[in-house]
Amino acid sequence: MSFxxxxxxxxxxxxxxxxKPCMMACPARNPIPEFMQKIKAGALSEADDLWHKTSNLPExxxxxxxQETLCEGSCTLNRIxxxxxxxxxxxxxxxxxxxxxxxxxxxxxxxxxxxxxxxAGMANAMRMAELGYDVTAIExxxxxxxxIYHSVPDFRFDDHELAIYEQRFDRLGITVNYHTTVGRxxxxxxxxxxxxxxxxxxxxxxxxxxEIEHDDLVVYYAIDLLQKRKYSAEHxxxxxGHKVGIIGLGFVAIDMARTLIRLGKDVEIIYRRVMAEAPxxxxxxxxxxxxxxxxxxxxxxxxxxxxxxxxxxxCERTCLIHDSSSSRSRIAVVPGEAGQFELDDLxxxxxxxxxxxxxxxxxxxxxxxxxxxxxxxxKIFVGGDRVNRDKRIVDAMVSGIRVAxxxxxxx
Numbered sequence: 317m318s319f320x321x322x323x324x325x326x327x328x329x330x331x332x333x334x335x336k337p338c339m340m341a342c343p344a345r346n347p348i349p350e351f352m353q354k355i356k357a358g359a360l361s362e363a364d365d366l367w368h369k370t371s372n373l374p375e376x377x378x379x380x381x382x383q384e385t386l387c388e389g390s391c392t393l394n395r396i397x398x399x400x401x402x403x404x405x406x407x408x409x410x411x412x413x414x415x416x417x418x419x420x421x422x423x424x425x426x427x428x429x430x431x432x433x434x435x436a437g438m439a440n441a442m443r444m445a446e447l448g449y450d451v452t453a454i455e456x457x458x459x460x461x462x463x464i465y466h467s468v469p470d471f472r473f474d475d476h477e478l479a480i481y482e483q484r485f486d487r488l489g490i491t492v493n494y495h496t497t498v499g500r501x502x503x504x505x506x507x508x509x510x511x512x513x514x515x516x517x518x519x520x521x522x523x524x525x526x527e528i529e530h531d532d533l534v535v536y537y538a539i540d541l542l543q544k545r546k547y548s549a550e551h552x553x554x555x556x557g558h559k560v561g562i563i564g565l566g567f568v569a570i571d572m573a574r575t576l577i578r579l580g581k582d583v584e585i586i587y588r589r590v591m592a593e594a595p596x597x598x599x600x601x602x603x604x605x606x607x608x609x610x611x612x613x614x615x616x617x618x619x620x621x622x623x624x625x626x627x628x629x630x631c632e633r634t635c636l637i638h639d640s641s642s643s644r645s646r647i648a649v650v651p652g653e654a655g656q657f658e659l660d661d662l663x664x665x666x667x668x669x670x671x672x673x674x675x676x677x678x679x680x681x682x683x684x685x686x687x688x689x690x691x692x693x694x695k696i697f698v699g700g701d702r703v704n705r706d707k708r709i710v711d712a713m714v715s716g717i718r719v720a721x722x723x724x725x726x727x
Contacts, residue, residue, distance in 0.1 A: 320360070327355035329400055333392050334587030338402060341390035343710045344370045344377075344717075348387060348402060349600040355405065359407030364413050367406065372442050373435055375477055375715045376464065381710050382597035403498070415482050416486040420448035428723070429454070429511040431498050431674060432518030434462020435709045436700030438481055440515045445488035447724045452511075453490060456497040457545075460485075462519050467542040467568075469575050499673035503678060508693070513723045516682075516691075517700040517716060520668035520707070529619040530662070533627060537580060538562065538572040538665035553579050557660020561586055561629055563617050566595035567707075569665035573609045583609045584657060588616040588634045593644050595707075615655050616647070620662050630656040689719050696722065 317325070330352035338348045346364060354363035367374060383389070383403040391399035429443045430453040437453060438460055445451045459465050461478045461654075468475075485492060498504055498518070507514065523537035527580055536556075541547055552575070562569050565587040573583045587594065590613045593602055605611060615631040633653035636645035675682070681692040682702070689697050699715035701707045 320358070321402070323355055323360070324358060326401055327352040327405060329393065330356070331392055331464060337390040337392060338387040338400070342387045344714050346370045346387070346406075352400070352405070355409065358411055360409060361416075364409050364416065367409065368418065369407075369711075370717075371705060371713065372439050372717065373481075373709065374406045374410035375480060376435060377710050377713065378403045378405075378410065379477075380464070380473060381708060382599065384599050385597055386710070390536060395667060415483070415487075417484055418445055418446045419488070422448055423450065424448040426450065427452070427510065427511040428506060429514045431504075431514065431516045432456075432462065432700070433460035433492070434517060434519045434700060435464065435712040436519070436716040437462070437515065437517035439713040440517060440699065440720050441490050441716075442481075442484060442488060443717050443720035444515075444723070445490050447720060449513075451490045453485075453489070453492045454498055454502070455494050456518070458494050460492070466545055467539065467571070469542070469571050470544070471574065471578070472571065494586045494603070497673070499676040503676065504674060504678035508678070508696070512695065514696045515714075515716070515719055515723075516674060516696065516698045516702070518670065518674050519701045519712075521672055522669055522671050523664065524667040524669055526664055529616045529621070531619075531621050533620055533622060533662075535620060536661065536663045538564075538568045538663050541663065541666050542568065542571055542575065552576070556581065558582055559584070559658070559660045560663060561657055561661070562661040562663045562665055563587075563664035564667070565589070565591065565601070565611070566665060566667075567597075567600060568668070570600045570604050570609075572663060572665055573604050574607060577607045577609055578606075584659070585611045586615045586629070586631060586657065587611065587613055588615060588647055589636060589645070590614065593636070612655075612657075616649070618654075620659075625630050626658050627660060627662075629659055629662060631655045631657065668701075689715065689722070 336349055351363050351367055387402045388399040393399050426449050428444045428449040430437045433453055433455040436608045441451050441453050465475050523539045526535055559582045562573055562585045573585055576583050614634045616634045618632050619630040633650040634647050635650050637648050639646045662722050680696055682698050689699050695717045699719050700712045704711045
């Protein structure tokens with residue numbers, strides 16, 4: 317059976333459900349059943365074109381999105397066996413047409429600036445170029461991709477895959493200024509009058525500060541340690557002891573834990589909720605457990621201190637109380653119950669936030685009163701993880717595309 321026949325065979329499993337549960341579970345509302353029908357008919361190029369209408373980062377989303385909680389998790393075939401391999405088909409169809417670019421029918425003469433080339437910025441830049449804008453992008457790193465490039469471990473994603481997008485940028489005529497930080501190397505205030513529209517998509521660049529006592533002990537942040545261009549495996553091996561505790565159970569915590577397991581560390585994750593309510597997917601959690609990561613549920617850190625020659629993490633015992641107004645339970649402390657963990661080092665992976673460096677001296681304000689993607693300046697928009705509630709690649713991409721379509725609609 318040829319590779320094409322394998323793709324057709326898998327797509328043919330689609331039941332083409334009238335209610336389209338997979339499509340409704342996808343933040344991008346990708347036309348999944350119609351996509352499968354195109355593949356089934358052997359119209360692979362048409363399938364690729366169809367998908368591009370709602371998603372222009374298929375190689376990234378197909379590999380890194382938590383399909384098991386989105387499209388594949390909602391697939392009707394789960395009731396009778398295994399779900400359709402939607403992420404796999406998304407990725408493989410895109411790989412068949414790596415050089416395909418949708419050029420604009422006509423250039424409109426308008427200038428657009430993208431600040432930050434993570435998934436939101438990449439999606440926005442390409443869509444704006446396809447809509448006829450002259451697009452310039454500013455990226456602080458040496459390559460596009462944002463956290464995918466500098467923080468996602470190599471065992472989960474080969475960042476050489478980003479070369480496909482660099483080629484598409486080149487073919488679309490998008491100018492990229494690397495190694496440039498807005499707010500330090502150039503000011504937003506000096507850029508505003510040079511462009512007809514600006515999209516700020518620089519993402520989450522600083523960790524949420526520690527909120528526990530830690531005396532004079534050093535604590536680390538996973539968002540820092542995962543930066544591959546700053547910390548090599550040898551460096552992590554050197555600065556961290558053998559037994560490491562990680563606070564949190566999101567994707568960053570899991571990536572940190574699996575990275576350290578590969579260095580031979582003894583890794584314990586401490587989490588104040590239960591795995592079923594973790595931001596990380598069960599697929600990633602189970603992979604970490606299979607590799608030897610220990611997960612301790614219902615413990616909240618209180619104090620990290622030194623006791624003679626040992627380092628101790630004091631934790632309170634927690635419990636969850638159902639909250640009918642929320643999709644997650646409320647956390648409560650169990651009186652009189654506690655726990656301790658003896659650790660060599662402690663790493664926090666409890667969230668990230670965006671600095672306001674990009675806004676320095678501009679007078680631009682981002683807030684709820686400005687709308688979901690707007691600012692107090694009519695030509696400046698914001699998107700990506702900075703404003704998304706769900707910090708997934710697909711959500712970032714969707715925000716970039718939606719802002720592009722919004723700007724284009726305001727001709």
